[in-house]
Amino acid sequence: MSINASNIRLADIQKARERISQAVHRTPVAPSSALSKMAGTPIFLKLESQQLTGSFKVRGATNAVLNLNEAERARGVVGVSTGNHGRGLAYAASQAGIRCIICMSELVPQNKIDGIRAHGAQVRIVGNSQDDAQEEVDRLVNGDGMIMLPPFDHFDIITGQGTLGLELLEQMPELGTVMIPVSGGGLISGVAAALKARKPDIKVIGVSMERGAAMHKSLEAGKPVMVEEVATLADSLGGGIGLDNEFTFRMVRELVDEFVLVSEQEIAEAIRHAYWYERLILEGSGSVGIAALLAGKVANEAPLAIIASGGNIDMELHHRIICGENVDVTQR
Numbered sequence: 136m137s138i139n140a141s142n143i144r145l146a147d148i149q150k151a152r153e154r155i156s157q158a159v160h161r162t163p164v165a166p167s168s169a170l171s172k173m174a175g176t177p178i179f180l181k182l183e184s185q186q187l188t189g190s191f192k193v194r195g196a197t198n199a200v201l202n203l204n205e206a207e208r209a210r211g212v213v214g215v216s217t218g219n220h221g222r223g224l225a226y227a228a229s230q231a232g233i234r235c236i237i238c239m240s241e242l243v244p245q246n247k248i249d250g251i252r253a254h255g256a257q258v259r260i261v262g263n264s265q266d267d268a269q270e271e272v273d274r275l276v277n278g279d280g281m282i283m284l285p286p287f288d289h290f291d292i293i294t295g296q297g298t299l300g301l302e303l304l305e306q307m308p309e310l311g312t313v314m315i316p317v318s319g320g321g322l323i324s325g326v327a328a329a330l331k332a333r334k335p336d337i338k339v340i341g342v343s344m345e346r347g348a349a350m351h352k353s354l355e356a357g358k359p360v361m362v363e364e365v366a367t368l369a370d371s372l373g374g375g376i377g378l379d380n381e382f383t384f385r386m387v388r389e390l391v392d393e394f395v396l397v398s399e400q401e402i403a404e405a406i407r408h409a410y411w412y413e414r415l416i417l418e419g420s421g422s423v424g425i426a427a428l429l430a431g432k433v434a435n436e437a438p439l440a441i442i443a444s445g446g447n448i449d450m451e452l453h454h455r456i457i458c459g460e461n462v463d464v465t466q467r
């Protein structure tokens with residue numbers, strides 16, 4: 136297997152690490168006694184839910200923002216995101232003292248808008264679809280000269296997310312297998328590139344939800360394909376990978392050893408497990424690795440680390456799930 140074929144090298148990820156190390160947290164790796172007991176082998180959780188802004192996305196966003204030159208900084212950055220990329224980018228830009236506009240449609244719930252505003256970005260509400268929001272971004276880029284920073288398919292975003300891999304291996308040199316949530320594949324591409332450059336026999340397992348897993352569908356098709364966007368508890372894993380995908384499709388195809396899909400029920404079970412047994416508040420997307428393990432969908436290859444990628448869940452929804460209510464977001 137060639138780990139250089141996608142033109143992202145270990146040295147690039149190391150450079151990203153130097154760039155962002157003072158700006159983001161080094162998150163803890165916690166042994167899970169409950170999961171270890173159940174699996175019969177040591178299981179560890181990498182707690183990116185405790186990262187600044189509540190997810191790993193701030194790593195890539197910070198790396199991209201800090202890598203802008205003086206002229207680009209003056210122009211400001213723009214993104215389309217209702218979720219964790221929006222938060223991460225808003226935070227990174229405000230820390231760097233540069234202008235940031237996040238565009239979203241009228242359909243986005245107020246709590247998500249507030250979440251992004253709270254990190255210092257200007258939120259621009261346009262039209263009632265993602266396409267309308269994208270049109271506004273194009274206007275800001277082509278008309279006003281702002282810099283668009285996408286959530287996953289971008290060199291600096293991928294190398295920024297990859298810093299998590301370097302950190303994890305330092306904290307856990309014995310690492311054998313890692314389970315990583317996948318949407319557009321920026322996280323798993325960066326982390327797998329870092330890990331495999333350092334320790335080629337590490338097994339990398341991607342995890343997505345059964346409903347609307349664009350990367351998985353694209354791997355099956357042998358090329359990037361569209362999927363219908365449907366409601367899921369793993370809301371940060373929805374959306375496409377881009378038909379003109381430049382980096383992540385190729386990298387996932389080369390670097391990921393196995394792919395697992397989990398059901399809505401299994402995700403809810405994992406959110407419950409995280410709360411009652413690990414004392415962690417995880418969003419659905421951050422708990423798919425635990426879901427796959429609990430469901431017995433991966434072989435117990437120790438020592439295993441699960442990336443708990445984020446914790447930004449609506450607390451009312453979380454409350455209902457941990458109280459055992461059979462929450463079905465797919466009916467909405």
Ligand SMILES: *Cc1c(COP(=O)(O)O)cnc(C)c1O
Nearest residue numbers: 219318319320321322371444445
């Ligand atoms: C964005 C996100 C992911 C998936 O990351 P990709 O780089 O798009 O694959 C996983 N978990 C959380 C919490 C996220 O916000």
